Every structure is written in C-alpha cells, then in structure tokens.
Amino acid sequence: MAMIAGNIGMMDAAYFVGRNEILTWINATLQLSLSRIEEAASGAVQCQMMDMTHPGVVPMHKVNFDAKTEYDMIQNYKVLQEVFNKLKIEKHLEVNRLVKGRPLDNLEFLQWLKRYCDSINGGIMNENYNPVERRCRGGKERNSKGSHKATKSLHVNNVTNFGASDGAGSNKISGPKQGKIGGAMSDGVHSASNIQALTDKITGLTLSVEHLEKERDFYFAKLRDIEILCQNPELENLPAAAAIKKILYAADAKESALSEAQELLGSVNDADKTEVEADT
Structure with missing residues (x-):
C-alpha cells in the first residue's frame, strides 16, 4: 500500500481530475451533499473514505463530523495520520494548510485520495458498507440527548396543532383565504417550472463539463x-x-x-x- 501511495506523483493523471468530479465522487460514495471543496477541510470526509477503503482500520468514534474550529479539525487529521501509519502509507499531511480551507490545497489532497482509493480493489466499494450508519455510530452517544429533546419538542408541537384544529368551525375556509390558497398554488406551479428549467440547465452544464x-x-x-x-x-x-x-x-x-x-x-x-x- 505504501508503494501504491508513493507512485502517485505530481504528473499523475489524478491531479488533473476536476473539482466537480471530486465532489460527485464524495457525495455519491458517502451519501453527502457537499457543494464546495472547502467543506471537506475538516478531515472527516477523508477519514471516512479510508474507513470505506479499509473497513475496521479507522476508529470512527474519534472522527468529528461537526468539527468547526481548527482544533477539532486537527484532531480529525491526527486520526487520519494514525491510519496512514497503520497502513504504512507515506503521505505527508499539510494540516496547517488544509484546516485553513484553502481550495487548492484541499483539492490536491482529495485528488490524491481518490487516486489512492481507486487503486485499492479497483475502486470497488464494499456493498455492505453503509456510510450514513458509520457516521451515526461515531456520534450516536454525543447526539443522543439532542435527539431526545427534538423528539419531545416535535411531540408538543403536534399536540398543539391537533388541539387548534379540533375547535369549532376550524375546518371552514373563508373567501379571502381561498383566494390566497389559489394564489399560492399558482406560485407553486411557476416555482416548479422554474426549478425544472434550472435543473435542465444544470444537467446540460454538467454534461459539458464531463465532456471537457x-x-x-x-x-x-x-x-x-x-x-x-x-x-x-x-x-x-x-x-x-x-x-x-x-x-x-x-x-x-x-x-x-x-x-x-x-x-x-x-x-x-x-x-x-x-x-x-x-x-x-
């Protein structure tokens, strides 16, 4: 594995892969919705990519997907460096640059990472790997209290809404309200058509980028x-x-x-x- 990593030089085709292709690869593989390379600067994405490529090697409970500060991001990169050491991967991590969210530095590292992951088992992902479950398992204990509070709050809101709709005459809709509803429906139709037009445009641009x-x-x-x-x-x-x-x-x-x-x-x-x- 160290030999594979060492063969990825700066003139390798890996470093000519565009950011759109990198983002598509990350989002499709880990079921995320990143829109910018800088969103992967925390190091959590890189850790999970290694977890997918080498199941059981990454201690996912140590990976902080909510890392916002440089301190928390550095902890993620420490986990990643430990994984590299276990696998004997000779790859220097420019942590100080990566945590700054610099697009070029993060793009180059992700380009290298994609090339490395593709070189293991032909880039074929384990069909039994569930990226969402692996992320949740790491932060399950940390988020359990917050989830309980959210469930309780949702229950209170449902009871309140039920009580309000149970009053006398609550199902009656006045004339002005009917007009507002009709207008809202009309706006919804226009919004749907606009969304479809933008979706078609994005699809066309994506195809053009892929062709280029x-x-x-x-x-x-x-x-x-x-x-x-x-x-x-x-x-x-x-x-x-x-x-x-x-x-x-x-x-x-x-x-x-x-x-x-x-x-x-x-x-x-x-x-x-x-x-x-x-x-x-």
Whole structure:
C-alpha cells in the first residue's frame, strides 16, 4: 500500500481530475451533499473514505463530523495520520494548510485520495458498507440527548396543532383565504417550472463539463505517452527529444516554447554542419 501511495506523483493523471468530479465522487460514495471543496477541510470526509477503503482500520468514534474550529479539525487529521501509519502509507499531511480551507490545497489532497482509493480493489466499494450508519455510530452517544429533546419538542408541537384544529368551525375556509390558497398554488406551479428549467440547465452544464474533462484526459494521456517516449534511453539524448521536452516542461503558459525548441534544433544542426565541413 505504501508503494501504491508513493507512485502517485505530481504528473499523475489524478491531479488533473476536476473539482466537480471530486465532489460527485464524495457525495455519491458517502451519501453527502457537499457543494464546495472547502467543506471537506475538516478531515472527516477523508477519514471516512479510508474507513470505506479499509473497513475496521479507522476508529470512527474519534472522527468529528461537526468539527468547526481548527482544533477539532486537527484532531480529525491526527486520526487520519494514525491510519496512514497503520497502513504504512507515506503521505505527508499539510494540516496547517488544509484546516485553513484553502481550495487548492484541499483539492490536491482529495485528488490524491481518490487516486489512492481507486487503486485499492479497483475502486470497488464494499456493498455492505453503509456510510450514513458509520457516521451515526461515531456520534450516536454525543447526539443522543439532542435527539431526545427534538423528539419531545416535535411531540408538543403536534399536540398543539391537533388541539387548534379540533375547535369549532376550524375546518371552514373563508373567501379571502381561498383566494390566497389559489394564489399560492399558482406560485407553486411557476416555482416548479422554474426549478425544472434550472435543473435542465444544470444537467446540460454538467454534461459539458464531463465532456471537457474527458477531452482533457485524452490529450493529457497523449502528452504523457510522448514524455515517456522521450525519456527512453535510446532517444532522450537526441536533439528532437530535447526540443520536445523543452515544449512539454515549459513553465510559462502565456508564451509558447516552440521558438526556443526550434532554436535548439537549429543550433544543433549548425553544429553538425560545422563538424561535417571540418571533417571534409
């Protein structure tokens, strides 16, 4: 397992997975409804992902899903670090950055985590794993009193409402009230149509994002193949391979490295011509 984690380098395709795909993966796997990467900054999500991947290794009763302060978040990461130590996973946790809720730092860690989870058993989730039950089991004792109070309050409200509706003439609806109800129904129809329109729009945008991510992954795979080819011992010292790597490893995205690559090839060609002329 340590070897698998160690093979996930910064040029791995894992770090090109978009935040929407990461959020979809988390929400679908753990039955959550996160809308932003920063919502996973507490470390609880990461702990449960490891609990799903390696059942029984994570002490879920120590994981605080309600962590809001940095202190509570750090406790979650301590649990996660202990799990990594048990599994001999050599992964450094930038806890100070993660608990700040920085989107990029948390995205990179979740990208790594997804790649790791996918590498275990082919990413196949245990069918018997119940994420909601596992979360509730950890906080069951902590939340038991609050649940009791909520149930009691709900019971009182139900009794009050029943008593109010049991009075004489309480089921009669006056004319003005009927008009208000009709207007509310009309507003409800409009709201439903607006929700449907927005849902269709979101679906269309999601499909567009998925298409773009697949296209990005396709071209990244091509570039990775070229990089591996250029690193071949028989080719890496050739001028053409050096020129190609000049383009691949260009750091400035605003300027093309093509001119530098062409100059490199030109200088090599000129040197070859000079050497040939000297030999003749």
